[in-house]
Amino acid sequence: MTVRTDEWMPRARKLAEELVAIGKLWSAPWQEAVCAVPRHELVPDVLRWDPDGSWHRLDTTTDQGQREWLDHVYSNRALLTAVADRWESRSLRSSSSMPGLMTRMLETLQVREGNRVLEIGTGTGYNAALLAHRLGDTHVFSVDIEPDLVELARKRLARIGYHPTLVVANGTNGLPEHAPFDRIIATCAVSAVPWAWIEQTNPGGILLTDLKTAPGAGNLVRLTRYPDRAEGRFDPTYAAFMDLRHHPAAQTPNRPRPRRHCSTETEQRTTTLDPRTPWASLVVWFLASFDLGAHTSLGYRRPDENGKPTVTAITAADGSWAEVTLADDHGVHQVTEGGPRQLWKIIEDTYTTWTKLGQPSWNRFGLTVTKNQQQIWLDTPTSSHSWLLTSAQLCDIP
Ligand SMILES: C[S@@+](CC[C@H](N)C(=O)[O-])C[C@H]1O[C@@H](n2cnc3c(N)ncnc32)[C@H](O)[C@@H]1O
Incomplete structure (x- = not known):
């Protein structure tokens, strides 16, 4: 399927303008990247759930279908791109997040020219493409636990001229063979921040991840690397990513399902x-x-x-x-x-x-991560109002 430049470029420009208008994109280099990266090349297969719980691919075989797919791809919508059909019918394996969420995260990451960036969760490769467009291939590294997704992303990225380093790996370990990095961005949720990420970030470097201490419980947090710790605040706006998995989704469900007691009392x-x-x-x-x-x-x-x-x-x-x-x-x-x-x-x-406490919102909370403990605090790291991550939350992550 070939899409002409005059079909996708105006749509990409319109998307960038829309993201600027809603405050999700503000700096010139990222605006330029959104306009220049052909997102449709990375998401040829977009899936949709049917009301009966099954899914179908968006049809791109007709002119009308192709136009609808392009409109969908260049809109501020998350795209469902891979499902696990072995162990649970409605289980999501990968998605391309809302462009507005991705650009907001890239802006928050405060990337500078010359930075080396590690992304955890390659997925479709769209985020890696935006990074590679801005920083150049040699500065961008991305890992995903799903071998087939990495292979597809590699092929599709190469076709549009990007060659970042993509690796099949469990992202909880970072990517030690290419460390250190100036920035780490995780596009999946963790129950605690892996210490390996902190060790692999240069002092003064920035890490951005979605911390979810239980399903739905947590938000994006931006940490700065200090010699003995990483520390920073939660993002003011709520976001939720799919959970980081320790195995490809086709093998095993993610979090153990809590079971009810048999007791009838x-x-x-x-x-x-x-x-x-x-x-x-x-x-x-x-x-x-x-x-x-x-x-x-x-x-x-x-x-x-x-x-x-x-x-x-x-x-x-x-x-x-x-x-x-x-x-x-x-x-x-x-x-x-x-x-x-x-x-x-x-x-x-x-x-x-x-x-x-005055019903504090997300940006009044922060997180300090040391090798041995992870602590949430209100307003300042020394606050008397603090919450320690439990051993179960820490155990999920090395
Ligand atoms: C929301 S998607 C990422 C979207 C992606 N950044 C993009 O631009 O399309 C989350 C990804 O995290 C991956 N993932 C889950 N657990 C992982 C792990 N332990 N290590 C690396 N990637 C993981 C999933 O396979 C999925 O592709």
Whole structure:
């Protein structure tokens, strides 16, 4: 399939203008890169979920299909590009993130000419292409755990003239054979920051990653490398990447699924805290994750006859669980809890603490990473309000 320059270039320019207008792109070199990189060459296969849970490829065999695909590719949308169909039907293996998220991250990374950059999570290679366009091939390194994705990205990048160093590897180890780097950017989420990344960053260098202490619990954090540690603040705007995996997705599911206790003993009570709180106040969910544990799941469950969920459900690795009815009686919701711990009580207590602290948003929080511990703090690294990452969160990462 050939796409003429006059078909994709105006679309790429329009995308860059749109990203500038919404504040996701501001510097001239990145604007130039977005206009110049033919994203469509890296995402020939875009997938879409059907309502029945299966997926299909966007059809590019007709003129109309090709136009729709191009519009899709040059829009501020995440593109689903690879799914694992072996162990779970709806499981995402790779995606090309929203261009606005990528450019915001590249801007936040404060890349300078001459920097050597390592990306964790090559995926389609689009981000690597933007980096290679700006810095040159020899300064860009990117790893992905999926061999087929790396192979495809290598071929497609070469076809459009980019030759960054791409390696099949578990990104938790960084890329020691090419270290040190001036910048490390991870486009997948980690439950703790691997110390290897810090060791492989030059002093004064910057690391940007999505820290998720439990599913959905955390945000992008930008760290500066000091001799003994890395430290920095969370991004003001929430973002969520797919989790880093320790094996290719075709082999194994990612996080262990929390299981419910067999015990039928439950406690019933009421709450006035809105059951949507973990989603509506993501900082609360993040702070609660330190007590709930890394292997916690959260969701809307128990659909009614119209398919609408009726409860918020939380389960933890020790078998504790809680369900809170979405329907209320004058602001009062029913809570059912089972297992050794009262999970909704943890959310309620965290909400109270967060409110007493003045309901701080993401940019008031920061992270300090040393070889032996990782600590979240409010406002300053020496604050009396701090939260240590648990051994389970640290254990997921070497
Ligand atoms: C959101 S995608 C990255 C998008 C990519 N930067 C792009 O421009 O298309 C996340 C990627 O992280 C990869 N990944 C997951 N676990 C990994 C690991 N342990 N090491 C390296 N890559 C990993 C996935 O295979 C996936 O391709």
